[in-house]
Amino acid sequence: MTELKNDLFLRACLREDVERTPVWMMRQAGRYLAEYRATRARAGGFLNLCRSPELCSEVTLQPIDILDADAAILFSDILVVPEAMGMELTFGVGEGPKFPDPITCLADVEKLPIPDPMVELKYVMDAVSTIRRDLNGRVPLIGFAGSPWTLATYMVEGGGSKNFSKVKAMAFNEPATMHLLLEKLADSVAAYLNGQIASGAQAVQIFDTWGGILTTRDYNEFSLQYMKRIVEQLTRTSEGRRVPVILYTKGGMGWLEAIADTGCDVVGLDWSIDIDVAKARIGHKVALQGNMDPTMLYAKPERIRAEVKDILARFGHGNGHVFNLGHGITPDVPPQHAIEFFKAVREESVRYHG
């Protein structure tokens, strides 16, 4: 096992002492980078890229080189799990993901298997071990998966959605069907994340991109309890270190206390809440990850730096802060702005540590 040269991210996730605040960024390996677009073109499309461990590793490492990020995150897509459950998945050019044959009834759910990650998702496991080899201990590698609710929205709607009419109708009218789907997804995701950890992931994040479209009671019933079910099944120690678990619900700032109570180590924040307010509400139970408005990266570098300083000052002294955006970086951000953002966090955070 290669020793980690930079473990700031893992230490911050566990609220241990750090010399400065670590920073990474959701979608840091992505379309805003010309290097990423070139690799994707070579792969012949997005899904081909996801299926090539060597090319996954290439794009995963690009932001480590370009931004000097303190963590790498596996390059993949949350929808490879439903695909491994037997659902055909397509990404048309310039289109979002599509499931041409969506889930419509109990019989559709009953026939879904729990995939064996070492078989149906072996290409992801291979990507994880390839990335670890190529990282060579520079920074830790984060694995990830979509939340059961978020995956269910795509599987029932047949793709992205504006009003989520089908998945909501199923949740409201056929709750037993929805719960069976969510149970199967929770167990599939737990096995998948444990596979990633066994293959070398040193932390994992669950992305609940669409939890925020629910009411409080529906969030508890259809999203949060299934993320908790995953957390309870996860391998928490690997290679002699604790494997931090990060839960991120976009639009979930009303439910931070409940998210922190799932047993996760880190709560991911979107940008709709001030981080000092989040910290005061949650207390010292977990670390916080976030939470700069991703569109702040459209601003000039000096404005970005002012925002970084503001967020750092709000978090203040003390451990348990992983700097990130409140959601993924958007494709039309100039890469130089992202570089300046990372630099600002590295430089401005020193005063709050040591």
Next chain:
Amino acid sequence: MTELKNDLFLRACLREDVERTPVWMMRQAGRYLAEYRATRARAGGFLNLCRSPELCSEVTLQPIDILDADAAILFSDILVVPEAMGMELTFGVGEGPKFPDPITCLADVEKLPIPDPMVELKYVMDAVSTIRRDLNGRVPLIGFAGSPWTLATYMVEGGGSKNFSKVKAMAFNEPATMHLLLEKLADSVAAYLNGQIASGAQAVQIFDTWGGILTTRDYNEFSLQYMKRIVEQLTRTSEGRRVPVILYTKGGMGWLEAIADTGCDVVGLDWSIDIDVAKARIGHKVALQGNMDPTMLYAKPERIRAEVKDILARFGHGNGHVFNLGHGITPDVPPQHAIEFFKAVREESVRYHG
């Protein structure tokens, strides 16, 4: 002046005694109704419909007949204000609104006039007085406008947006330009709403559809202070009665206390917060409007009724609740579900009053 036969809505807005909880619904005159689609087809498109006072009145009254709604809301579009400021506005078939020549710089903002609602928006004023004539005192008429920030997003982006990159870049990089735009919009909207009140609107609602994409500090700086500037300019008494002002920020549930402090009478809630939690946070300063998940209307009528009962029970006894959805009804809802929703509120709310 015709006496109001049903003034439950106005009384609830002012936290006065009512016999049952009044109910209306955002976008209640809209595409889910075949009657609306027929009138729009006769008008020859959406903007033609907005410009015809007689046809506006026709569609405004449809949900009063069909749903027995306790309030009518002017049929119009928030973007008629920027259009009256000289910006060309188009609605392609099946497309969202477009401003082909968006605001890009200070010079663009400087040349924008504050429109005289009695001149450039006379067709809206005529619609208001026509609707009042046709309502003949059945229920009160609500006027409305978009918030300055929400209008600015369309004017700078040139239409709807996914990432709001242009309007955020202007706010972050050219704050003086953005503030001049928002000042002009606030004063235009205030004059426009006062025109609606003078023409017969008995309450007004400001729709801040895109306030929720901002951080707390940016919401205060770019959205809330300009809604407050409008509230401070509004005519608050007309025809011998107080004219309630409703503020609704979608995604603004983190800022309810600040919204309630603007001087408005009613805070509109989206569905991401339980109404009992909102009531506990705000106290008895204002009435609350909301807040059923609009997608609950995809559920079967018995499930809709259970949700109505839950929300009524959470609000509990006491005055100051206007039942509504947390956002507009979506076009593919079966009208019968909306009818059952209104019926459920009328029947189930009696136990909490008198």
